[in-house]
Amino acid sequence: MTRASSSRTFTACWTCRRRNIACDAAVPSCSQCRRSNITCEGYHFNLVWVNSETGSYAPQQRRTFPCHLTWRGYPTWTLGEVDHLIRDCEHSQYRQCRCRLHQGRTPFTVFPRAHGKTEPVNADDADTGEDILPSPQPVHLNDADFRFLTFGPLQGHNSTPSIQSTGTSTSEASHPEEWILDILEGVESDTPVREDQGLVQQEPKNSLRRSTRKxxxxxxxxxxxxxxxxxxxxxxxxxxxxxxxxxxxxxxxxxxxxxxxxxxxxxxxxxxxxxxxxxxxxxxxxxxxxxxxxxxxxxxxxxxxxxxxxxxxxxxxxxxxxxxxxxxxxxxxxxxxxxxxxxxxxxxxxxxxxxxxxxxxxxxxxxxxxxxxxxxxxxxxxxxxxxxxxxxxxxxxxxSYLGTATAEGVSELDGLLRDLMTKHVFGYTLGGTSHILRAIYQTRLLEARINGRAGADGQLELDADTIAQVSEILQLSHVPLADKVEAYLCHRKLSGITVQPRLWTLTRLHLRLFNTAVMIYLFCTVLRCTPSSVAHDVLQVLRDATTFIEMHHGTVSVWPVFVAATEAYTPEAQTLATQCLDTLGARGAENRRHMQRVVHQVWSNRQKLASERQCDPGDVLVDWRQVMKGLNMNILLL
Structure with a gap:
């Protein structure tokens, strides 16, 4: 007579299981534990790695579990930590790594290490133009390997509320265990893993957890x-x-x-x-x-x-x-x-x-x-x-974007820009403040006004209203730099973030070079002054940009650097400009390389005109926008 198969279920708490007594599975603690005045260890799953050769595993543990819950409760890795674990799979140099990430089991330990690569891949490759990530290569898994491997969030902030697109902030942020990426294509994340597949891990004693400071x-x-x-x-x-x-x-x-x-x-x-x-x-x-x-x-x-x-x-x-x-x-x-x-x-x-x-x-x-x-x-x-x-x-x-074709556009966006500029964070994604961006906006309106009232011979006419508008722009520029730094860092302080001295220095450098570049744009591009009148400002912007790049790996805003570089005419200024543009051109954005071409053409035209007129290059005004047009280019300076 065939014995009827039975399905075993585990509903008792871990304390009662270990004591081999009945448990009523009450929550948050069972009646037996309360009656005995002992700690109830709860009903969570304790997962354990299975020996793929012998099939043995520690008692009182679970061997199989839905794969999408495999890593629930484990620490969230940063992208840098994930990269380090990936490199360990791919490069022999990292096989003997003794860092804390390799003290316990991880999903990456199931991948066979690739052979034939000798150079490690690191984040600095982005600076040199080398491959950031290895080319896709097939991964061959044997019978003892995972076939349904998933891992949790690469990076997250558990204390951060989720802000939905409707603008409502809720504390019901996505749980890390729900933020999963299927590594192998075409698999179901809820498929249970076989017992011979060397499975999941037990909670380590020294978990690598990030700070939970809210x-x-x-x-x-x-x-x-x-x-x-x-x-x-x-x-x-x-x-x-x-x-x-x-x-x-x-x-x-x-x-x-x-x-x-x-x-x-x-x-x-x-x-x-x-x-x-x-x-x-x-x-x-x-x-x-x-x-x-x-x-x-x-x-x-x-x-x-x-x-x-x-x-x-x-x-x-x-x-x-x-x-x-x-x-x-x-x-x-x-x-x-x-x-x-x-x-x-x-x-x-x-x-x-x-x-x-x-x-x-x-x-x-x-x-x-x-x-x-x-x-x-x-x-x-x-x-x-x-x-x-x-x-x-x-x-x-x-x-031409500022001529009659945009007169309506100016009025349509005027209210939008003014509304956006009331926020203290306006302009921070560009590395500026509302003072600096408002100065650019006023300069833009000034140029539209000048172009509309220019004489028949193209000569610049400065009436009382124009002079008043220039004065307003200068007032925005002369707002104390400390106030601009405070405005830029305001949102960090409101969030409880401590502003470190290095961050303060970087912010001050970038705001100063941005603010000075606005003045260069105002005087040379709009008011048509010669480069010699802003030579000191040009040198200041390029020096600040060089220092910022050295401190911050080249992520400087391109607009102020480009504006200053076009007006550089001394050997020192042109050397600094070349260094900045070379660095920006190697960062992976193609428009930076086009900027280099325009700047060098401006320098060439200025030098040629200076030779023809037998004057100093600093006394020759060259409109970089006309040069750009002559090169059949129209670069977006973002």
Missing amino acids: TPMPLISRPTQPWNVDAGYNESKLFHHFLSYLAKGMIPVDDDHNPWKTVYPSLALQITRSTEAQALYHALLAQSAYHLANLKGPERGSQEKASAVRHCGIALHQLRKSLVAPSKDYTTVLAALYTVILAEHVFQGASSGWQIHIRGAQAFVNQYLDKQPWRQSPEAYIVTQNFALSVLISSTVDN
Whole structure:
């Protein structure tokens, strides 16, 4: 007679199991433990590694468990720690590493180490233009290896509230164990692992945990969805590259308020997977792919460039669908529009066509001027601010952009810019403050006024109103630097972040060079003064930029450096400008290399005119925008 099979269930607490007595499974503690006045150890799962050869494991443990819960309760790794563990799998130099990460079991211990590579990959490769990540290679797993491996969040802040796209802040942030990336393509994350697959780990005694100090981060939002679980290896690689390398260089001073590490990925990975979210997601991948292609060069980066073109095409397709949809999320659509502009005209370096794209995005924003969604959520404010900054900077490049064609645009965006500038954080993603950006805006309006009232011979006419407007710009420039530093660091202090001396120094350097560059732009580009009148200011900007680059690995805003470099005429200033531009050109954004070409052409034209006129080069005014036009280029200085 065949014995009926039975399914064993475990509902008793761990204390009663060890004592081999009945348990009523009451929570938070069972009746037996309360009656005996002993600690009830609860009903959690204790997972243990199984010996793949003998099949033995520690008693009173669980051998199999749904894979997506394998690493629940384990510490969150930073991207740098994940990179270190990956390098251990790939390079023999790291096999004997004795750091704390290798003291216990990790998901990476199941991967066989690759052979044939001798050079470690590190984050500094981004500085030298070498490969950031190894090329995709097949991983062959034997029978004792995991086939359903997943791991938890690469980086997160458990104390940070999740800010939804509607602007409501909730404490129900995504749990780390729900933020999972499938490493192997085409597997189900909830498939149980076989008993012979050398399984999961027991809670280590010395867990590597990050600080749990709760700090309010009002400008940070975490992804509302795990990583894109449907993504293949290449997409995951590009997204990892964006988060770990590219995002931190998108603003001059990187910190936890960097929206490219928080807001944009969060919007792209929404659970709903709307068309606008998919557009943003693929636009971010296009940025990452173009960046990698530029670092590798034309020959070695052809695969990444093809991938960038493909993702950019997908982003544009999804963006068109979202724009005609009856209901759309303002924040995500604008984020996608802005990211596509950066991908095509900053990282790809397309030197024409950005005016059409910016005006298209501007028309989209104009539809929401009455609703003012940027007042309703921090995410909407940050995305709108970034777009407004791009409009402001782009208007300094294209002279015709300030003529009659933009007279209406000025009035339409006037209220938006003034509203955005009331916030103390305005301009921080560009490395400036509201004082500095307001000065650029006033200079832009001044130039539009001058162009509209210029004489028939093109001579500059300074009437009382124009002089008053110049005086207003100078007053904004002369706001004490300490006040500007305080305004820039205000949001960090409000979040309880201690401002270290190095951060204060970097902020002061960048704000000073940005503020001085505005004055160079005002006097040389708008008021048409000769470079000799701003020679000291040019040298100051380039010295500050050089110091900032040396301290902060080259993530300086390009607009002030470019403006100062075009007016450099002394050997010292040109040497500093060349050093800065060379560093910026090696960072993976193609438009930086176009800037170098324009600057050198300006210098060449100035020297040629000085020789013809037999005067000092500092007395020769050369409009860099006309030089750019002569080169059939129109660079977006972002």
